[in-house]
Amino acid sequence: MPSIEVWIEYASTYSYLTVARIGRLAELAGVTLDWQPFLLAPVREQQDLGWPFPEQSAKAAYMWRDLERRANSLRLPYRRPSAYPVNSLPAARVAYAGQQEGWCRRFTEEAFRLHWTEDCLIGTDQNLREAIRAIGLDADDVLRRANSPENKIALKAQTPRAIERGIFGSPSFVVGRELFWGDDRLEGAIDWALRHADGAP
Amino acid sequence: MPSIEVWIEYASTYSYLTVARIGRLAELAGVTLDWQPFLLAPVREQQDLGWPFPEQSAKAAYMWRDLERRANSLRLPYRRPSAYPVNSLPAARVAYAGQQEGWCRRFTEEAFRLHWTEDCLIGTDQNLREAIRAIGLDADDVLRRANSPENKIALKAQTPRAIERGIFGSPSFVVGRELFWGDDRLEGAIDWALRHADGAP
Numbered sequence: 332m333p334s335i336e337v338w339i340e341y342a343s344t345y346s347y348l349t350v351a352r353i354g355r356l357a358e359l360a361g362v363t364l365d366w367q368p369f370l371l372a373p374v375r376e377q378q379d380l381g382w383p384f385p386e387q388s389a390k391a392a393y394m395w396r397d398l399e400r401r402a403n404s405l406r407l408p409y410r411r412p413s414a415y416p417v418n419s420l421p422a423a424r425v426a427y428a429g430q431q432e433g434w435c436r437r438f439t440e441e442a443f444r445l446h447w448t449e450d451c452l453i454g455t456d457q458n459l460r461e462a463i464r465a466i467g468l469d470a471d472d473v474l475r476r477a478n479s480p481e482n483k484i485a486l487k488a489q490t491p492r493a494i495e496r497g498i499f500g501s502p503s504f505v506v507g508r509e510l511f512w513g514d515d516r517l518e519g520a521i522d523w524a525l526r527h528a529d530g531a532p
Numbered sequence: 533m534p535s536i537e538v539w540i541e542y543a544s545t546y547s548y549l550t551v552a553r554i555g556r557l558a559e560l561a562g563v564t565l566d567w568q569p570f571l572l573a574p575v576r577e578q579q580d581l582g583w584p585f586p587e588q589s590a591k592a593a594y595m596w597r598d599l600e601r602r603a604n605s606l607r608l609p610y611r612r613p614s615a616y617p618v619n620s621l622p623a624a625r626v627a628y629a630g631q632q633e634g635w636c637r638r639f640t641e642e643a644f645r646l647h648w649t650e651d652c653l654i655g656t657d658q659n660l661r662e663a664i665r666a667i668g669l670d671a672d673d674v675l676r677r678a679n680s681p682e683n684k685i686a687l688k689a690q691t692p693r694a695i696e697r698g699i700f701g702s703p704s705f706v707v708g709r710e711l712f713w714g715d716d717r718l719e720g721a722i723d724w725a726l727r728h729a730d731g732a733p
Contacts (some may be wrong), residue, residue: 378590388579389700393711400710404720499590509601515716519605520551 333506333528334363335520338493340371340501341419341426344384344398348514349502350443351407352437368426369489370419371501375397377490378499379458382416401514408448412470417446417454424477425459427486431513437466476503534707534729535564536721539694540640541572541702542627542654545585545599549715550703552608555637561722562614567636569627570690571620572702578691579700598657602715609649618647618655625678626660628687633677638667671725 339346357364375381384391393517395411402409422475429435441462445451451458460470476482496503497510503512504520507527511520537672538554540547558565576582585592591610596612621642630636642663646652652659661671662700676684697704705712708728712721 379586380589380591388581389695389698390579390581393698393700393713396711397717400720408706432626492591497590497594499594510597512594513716514600515714519601523585 332361332363333524334365335524336365336367336496336505338367338369338496338498338503338505340369340406340503341422341442342370342416343501344394344415345401345514346502347443347447348398348401348405348407349517350439350528351447353517354403356413356517356521360525362363362521362524364436366426366430366439367489367492368423368430368435368439368486369493369498369501370423370486373490374498375439377494380499383500403468408444410448412446412450412452413476414452417452419454421459421477422453424482424486425463425473427489428473428477428482431482431485434466434468438462443466533562533564534725535566536725537566537697537706539568539570539697539699539702539704539706540627541570542623542640543617543642544572545595545616546602546715547609547703548644548648549599549602549606550718551640552648553606554703555641555720557718557722561726563722563725565637567627567631567640568689568690568693569624569631569636569640570694570699570702571624571687574691575694575699578668578695581700584701589661609645611649611651613647613651613653615653618653620655622657622660622678625683626664626674628690629657629674629678629683632686634682635667635669639663640668689703 335357337349339350339524353364372382384394399409399411426435426439428437442453442458445458445461446453451461459474463470463473496505500512502514502517505514506520506524509523511523536558538550540551554565573583585595600610600612627636627640627643630639643659644653646659646662647654652662660675664671665673697706701713703715703718705717707721707725710724712724
């Protein structure tokens with residue numbers, strides 16, 4: 332079955348559009364998703380790139396308007412959260428534990444939904460606990476595993492793995508040796524996965 | 533008739549995809565194009581943004597691969613030029629004169645085509661002269677008007693006009709008060725122009 336690595340930074344705005352629809356799109360297309368939570372800031376630091384949307388910049392103002400328009404045209408619920416950027420580290424740790432244990436997709440969808448429709452911010456204890464409970468797991472248990480030294484180290488090891496793949500933003504999709512960046516490229520990545528499922532270039 | 537301002541920096545890579553198809557798309561849709569050549573570097577300088585694709589960066593490497601894939605999927609001829617970035621000032625001056633005289637689209641299409649399919653680089657005298665001649669004008673005449681003090685000053689005045697509109701990249705499309713950035717948003721801009729032709733929000 333064709334497969335796509337889905338690299339997600341949990342503070343990324345456009346990644347909401349992807350998280351809200353990739354699960355269903357991949358199911359319809361018959362493509363397997365390999366969720367790869369990571370932290371974008373250390374990746375961009377190593378590349379001498381700043382945060383993609385400097386506060387007060389024209390680029391940030393555009394991003395908010397464009398995001399809203401895109402959410403509307405994709406018919407996704409959208410409510411601008413009260414804070415940006417957020418500290419995504421706690422969510423990334425939980426998500427990485429979920430990647431190891433097979434519930435990363437469900438947690439990620441719920442954490443993003445809470446952030447982007449209920450202003451329950453990613454990175455807060457409330458967001459983590461509500462998202463974990465919503466997928467039927469015990470919040471204390473999961474948070475213990477998420478904050479274990481092994482899990483913290485494993486999440487950090489995602490940084491060189493992301494850099495190896497040429498990643499510099501979120502969402503990113505890796506299909507074989509091809510990289511696709513941005514929610515705009517989601518359909519392109521799925522299409523590529525379907526056409527090159529046998530590993531053909 | 534619905535109308536779109538098309539803001540183009542002549543050294544921009546993704547702008548090739550737009551220049552190669554926007555004329556025909558707009559004709560089919562019944563939308564008027566208002567060409568607005570400008571210089572992106574001073575706009576980004578005022579916003580403390582660097583050039584979008586730092587040399588040797590993962591982002592630049594991605595851009596080249598993505599551009600080629602996009603050109604292929606849009607069935608546009610594509611040959612990677614031997615230099616990047618180029619000095620776009622001479623081309624922008626000619627294009628701005630063309631904007632005043634009504635031949636901006638034809639010159640722009642030809643200058644980009646020479647750059648992106650024949651490695652005849654935008655910004656060189658050869659590119660300018662061949663593009664001007666191809667649209668049936670006298671190169672010496674046009675270059676004289678392009679390099680007149682009035683034209684130089686008018687092109688410079690595009691910088692504050694771009695900033696006023698919230699522009700920070702190329703291609704950018706302005707439809708009423710809505711800004712769309714990137715070749716990916718071309719269809720969205722045309723769609724917006726058609727749905728809001730009466731000025732409705």
